[in-house]
Structure formats: structure tokens, C-alpha cells
Amino acid sequence: MLFGGPLRYDMGWNSHADAFLELNFRSMVIRLPSLLTASFRLAWQADRRAARVVLAAEVGRGLTQAVSLLAVNTVLGRLIGGGALEDRLRGAVPALVVMAAVMVVGALLRAASTYATGRLEPKVERVATERYLERAATVELAAIEDHAFHKLLDTAQYGAASARRMISFAARVVNALISLIAAAGVLTVLHPALLPLLVTMTLPSGWSALTIARRRYESFHAWVQHARAGRLLGALLIEPEAAPEIRVHGVGPFLLRHFRSMSETAEAEQARLARLAARTGLIAAGWTGLATAATYATLGGLLLAGAMALSVAGTAVIAIRTGSQSLDTLVVEVNALHEEALFVGDLQRLYVEAAERAIPVGGAALPDDPREIRFEDVTFTYPGDATRPALDQVSLTVPLGKIVALVGENGSGKTTLVKLLAGLYTPDRGRIMWDDVDAAGADRQLLAERVAMVAQDFKRWPFTARVNVAVGRSSVPLTDERVTGAVGEAGAEEVLADLPRGLDTLLARNFSGGHELSGGQWQRLGIARAAYRHGRILIVDEPTAALDARAELEVFEKIRALAGTGQTVILITHRLASVRHADLVHVLDQGRLAESGTPDELLARGGIYAELYSLQAEQFTAKVPSQASMQVPAPKAG
């Protein structure tokens, strides 16, 4: 349950308990090569040169550590060996010089790697983010509305930053791996018993890092929806659109209460993780202590038994220390790499799923100048737990070049029908035919090219008025003639005349210099946008809902004029007086086609249309009071 605690309301957001994970030591070791390859591939895609430099520098650094360990061994051998002190010192000089040279090379390589990694990281993140955004923008609308896909979108957004971090983790893994091999090699040469001891010493910290990471990732997946809901609540509290209701209806404390309760639940989860992490760390530290004591005891035993020379024991101590440090680093970094890879895995899953759910590219061409669009027995149900289809076996015709009105009560399926026509959804059953071409197999991009849509909730872009119009067809060069032409066609000149900087006014109140339009003004701009698009089919969904009576008449006049230029107009409206000019009216009722005909035919038939029409007409039958009766008596003097 997402909203635990003593809250009275459930917001209706779902929680998910589908955390999963198969993360153990074996799988981690098995996956290491593929993790490193994946990191390198990410780096390669972003910047080949930098990727090469990082790899070469890290391999080089590992090798310098091996060489320096061997040099130490030589130095110790010389110093502890027989002969005069001066001779022993002199004998050690070449190895000391090698050590110094190797340190310089190591420092240079480190600098090169730091620089190249720094250059690489932001590029990797950018490439991954760009791909994420591009894929998200090209999936079907149904995918965006599918909550499982949305959750994936949500989790995958962390993948790009993880991809960035994977680069430096991978670099450190390569480095630690090579220096570990060097230390292990030296130890094996010194005495075969030392190698297993080294491994035993490092295992506990590996186990602890892995266990903690696995818990964190599981928790992240189980809680991602919760975190999203929490962020949403926070955003609602500061959103300008919600601000009036928050104040008048006093929604603020209600939202805050939920926010606090959600945060407290999340904090409890963090505390649980921290407690477990502390316990795991403590157990691991105990094990490490025991293993270290055993290692040094073995070393002492070998010395005492005369199985090992003092100089070799000295090198062994250094090799064990470097080796266990490298192994520690390796475990921690591989673990971090793994954790990041899980998030990059989400991103890659998104890439794959988004590609599967992408709007298909290519397809049959639509007829150049079709006569009609026919819905043939079209049934469509929204995914989820809909109780009935939004469209149920609908067969109707939209003759092109005419004004076709869709009428019906709330929820009768009008908007759904035009969304199917625009290709935003595909029918579950039945076909949508453009003359003889089935839209299901048609080129979706070409189909969209022909449609201009003013949806009920059309986007109010936080850009200038000019861009808000021209975004109707962003693929053509933006010219003032085209913009003012569209504004004129939509009758939106007055809206612009009222703006402080005309077309250049920023329409986003929460930015400095931003300006807000009224609902009706926005609606006119929306129509201007559709006019700018010049699609051959203009879909207008409730174009006048926010308009005053005079503006409404004007807008319908403009829409009729657009139809006069050969455009097809599909009009959804509840204002039946405005439907009078339609060539054809389709009446929908609970997802089914109830009746079709010209407005006069439908009135004469006495069906749903006639009923709705007379209901509206009755509201206007009351007489306008005469001038005389409106006059207010003049106050008496005195």
C-alpha cells in the first residue's frame, strides 16, 4: 500500500511490488566481461579517441604497479642479502631508478586517464539521454499511456547518469584487475600458499558490498513509483495552475500531509537499509580481521620454519597489502559497476521496448485525393480495466472536403474516434479505410502530415506566441507571412494585439517577461496553430468551449471558411446551434453510432440529436426583457 498510515484518502496511484534481482557473486564474476565490454561500447559510441586513451592509460597504470612490485622485491633482496652495506646499497640503485621512473610514468598515465575520462563522461551521458528522449518521443501514444511502460520510462531515466558513472568505474576496475594480477603473480612466485590467503582476506568485504548493493537496487525498484508520486505532490504544490485551488479550496495542507506521510514512509525504508548495511559491514569487518590474522600468522610460520627468506617475506607483506588493496578496490568498483549496469540495463530495456512499440516507419501511400474515410465495424477499447469499449462496432463515413460534426454526450467516444482517425490509436477490430487503403498498413507519417488537430487539451507550449503558432508545422521554415496568415485565418488578430510584445510575447507566466492568456485566447491561438499546419483534414475538438458568444460565432465562421478552401473539417462540439452548418452529423451514444444525417434530417427524425437540440433550444426560449421593464426607477429627489 502506497499511502500507509492514518490517511483517509488513497490518491489512486498504484504501488508496485515487482522488485526482482538475480545478483550474486557468481553472476557478478560471470557478467564482468560483458559489463566491461558494455562500458567500453558506451564510451566508444561517445568519443573513440578518449575511449582509447582511458583504456590504454589504465592498462599502463596496472602494468607500472606490477613493475614497481618486482622492483621492490629486487631492492629488498639486495638490501637484505650479503656483502658490505655500501655494495648492497649500490646494488639496489638500478631497481630504485626503475621504481622512480615507473612512478613518473604512472603519474603521467593517471593524468591522461583523468583528462580523457572527464571528457568522455558527459558525452556518454548526452548520447544515452538523447537516445532515451528520441525513443520516448517516437513510441505509440498507447505506450505512453501504459503504466508499465511509463514506469520503465521513469526508471530508465537514471540509466544515462549511470552510463556516465560506469565509465570511471570500469576504468578503475581495469586498473585494479591488472594490479591484482601483478600482485597475485608475484605472491605465487614467492610462495603458493600466500595466494589463497589473499583471497580469503578480501572475500568478506566483497560479500558485504554486494549484499548492500543488491538491497539498494531491490528497494529502488520497489519504491520508484512511491518516489515519483512524492515528487508529483511536491510539484503540484508549487504549480501555478494548481495555485488558485490550493488557496481557495485549502488543498495545501491536504497535499502537504500526504507529502509528509510519503516522505516518512520513504525515510523508514532508508533507515531500514542503513541498519542492514551497518550490520553487514560489521560482520564483514570481523571476518576480515580473522582472515588477516591468519595470513600474517602463516607468513610468520613460514619464516620460522625457514621455508621463506626474510627479503621474500618483506616483499610478500608489500604484495599482500597491494594485492588486498587492489582486490578490495576491485570488489567495490565491480560492485558499483554492476549497480550502475543494472540501471543502464533498464535504459537498454527501454530502448528495446520503445523500439518494439515505436510508431512504424514506412507503409502504403495514401490515395492522393481520397473521396472519403470509412470506419468499418471499428471497435476500440482502452487498455486497462475499461468496462466497455470506447468505440463499439462503429461504421461511418467521413466525406472529404466537407464539414462533418460528431455529436454525443460526454464519454460517448467522439474524441476517441478522431484519435483513431489521426492514427494515434489502432482499432482492435474493424478497419479505417481511406478510399481503398487500410490506414493500418499506411505510412503513419504521411497520414499525420494530412491532419491538423486542435485537441480539447491542446498543448500550451511555454514559448513565444509566434512559436506557439508555428509549432503546428515545425518542419517548414518559419516566416512571418505564414504566421500572420494563420492568425488571420483563425481570427486571432485581437489576441495578438493585446499582447505586450505581439508575436514575440513569451506565453509562460512563470518566466520573467512571460504573459498568460485567457482560456478563450489560448483556444484561438490553438486554431491558428492548426491553420498554420495546413493539414487537409482539420480536427477541432470543442473549439469554442472557452469562447464568449461573439467569439464563438466568429470562430465557427472561420472554420466554415477553412472548409470552403477544400479542407475537411471534423468538428466535435456540444453547441448544437453551431452544427447547423455541417454537411453531415454523426451522433454517438456510449461508443456506438446512434444516427447519421444532415442536421435537418436528424431534427426531423426526432432521435437523440433532436432531443439534445431541443434541450439546448429551450434554454433560450425565455424572452429578452424589454427595454422599458429593464429601466431602473430614478431615485426620488429630497
Ligand SMILES: Nc1ncnc2c1ncn2[C@@H]1O[C@H](COP(=O)(O)OP(=O)(O)OP(=O)(O)O)[C@@H](O)[C@H]1O
Ligand atoms: N486515454 C484514455 N484512457 C482510458 N480511457 C479513456 C481514455 N480517453 C477516454 N477514455 C474513455 O473512453 C470513453 C470515451 O471517451 P471520449 O473522450 O472519446 O469521449 P467524448 O465523447 O469525446 O467525451 P467528451 O464529450 O466528454 O469529450 C470514456 O468512457 C472515457 O472514460
